[in-house]
Amino acid sequence: MSDKLLTLSGVHTHIGAYHILHGVELAVPRGQLTMLLGRNGAGKTTTLRTILGLWRASQGRIVFDGQDITQAATPQIAGRGIAYVPENMGIFADLTVKENMVLAARGAKNASQIDGERLQWIFSLFPAVEKFWNHPAGKLSGGQKQMLAVSRAIVEPRELLIIDEPSKGLAPAIINNMIGAFEQLKAKGVTILLVEQNINFAKRLGDTVAVMDNGVVVHAGSMKELAEDEELQHSLLGLAL
Template sequence: MSGQSPALLQLDGVHTHIGAYHILHGVDLVVPEGELTMLLGRNGAGKTTTLRTIMGLWRVGQGRIRFDGQPIHALPTPEIARLDIAYVPENMGIFGDLTVRENLLLAARRARSLDDLDTTRLDWLFGLFPALRKFWLYPAGKLSGGQKQMLAIARAMVEPRRLLLIDEPTKGLAPVIIRNLIEALQEIKRGRDGARTTVLLVEQNFMVAKALGDGVAVMDDGRVVHAGRMAELAEDESLQQRLLGLSLAAHQ
């Protein structure tokens, strides 16, 4: 793809088995640095397994994963996270009995107390997600679904990350909350001080994908069957129908 940035993350022929099940069947995927890449596909295509395999939560059976040119597929999850790769799972992974403040502090590996947190970065996150400031001392389990999703993303971004993996952030959210989340993710994509954050985002909502994506990879049956620019897929209804079984026009 012309004009594409160098790859920050690259999967080459990745196979993943979960127990007796062969889920990924040779995934080839390139995530350019500084871009937001959408990972799309029907239910069961292997999108979540791909994210979990990148994070080392599922082990690579065959193939390799490279981050910034270095192989990471044999590393344990904590070492992958220490490369400044953050993962927001579909279930959000927040601690419901802890407050918003405690959740953020726990996610900040370099901070031992609240005083160690980067207050400028916190203010930036509060600008993206004002509810987090309002409910700073509330147990996270009492937040609404949208507020929990905002906390999950803020936890991933409480310290600078080179790569952010997010699994279906808008699932089950009301349209107004989805619009707010799109705006926040657009700002995260731009980054602070003009430094763009690299994001790999799994999403079922095609309108969200169109609004956010720079590039796109479409999965089917454990493989990437299409890769290109998101704008091109958004304009090609026949390709949408063939790859995803939908057309954008029907969802407007």
């Protein structure tokens, strides 16, 4: 069993008067892709945002690479090598694709200072990023914006990628392209925590899986085992994979 890069132990999160997470237990093995599944409103996005410090855990402990980050500020957490792609992608629409990438490459003041070999690798994963390099990011299609959002997250080496529903609203051909990119990232040893509603996406990519319901993790284990157990799928998700 791989060691755990990220663990959540008994994590509770309140947002205003609402108690959203009720003691989340989650382990993300190093070098694997962990799928976080569950019905809408189960607490998946809140879990991601709590890990990043965007919402503060009111109870429990979050440990990343042996360090307690429960009370750390979001910039400190990002500085440890965690990248986050939110569901809304968070791109700067008025900036060009190039300017978005330069902002994400914290060590670069201009595009020429981005690691050239890494940039060419990103272009090989997402040719649209190179094609529209000098275009305003707001003019891109939904799929192209998603490619840019993931490209920004990997423009520098990261220990952990946290991605919220990367296939949402995308055409099947673009989803296949995204799957290929994540497979390459996995091959490079990048650890990924991914929220996804596309079940075929989850089956093809996931190593481990955690299923949430009502603010807690109700199942954790092998993605392959869940994909092969229709009765378990129905009980956890109300559907068959």
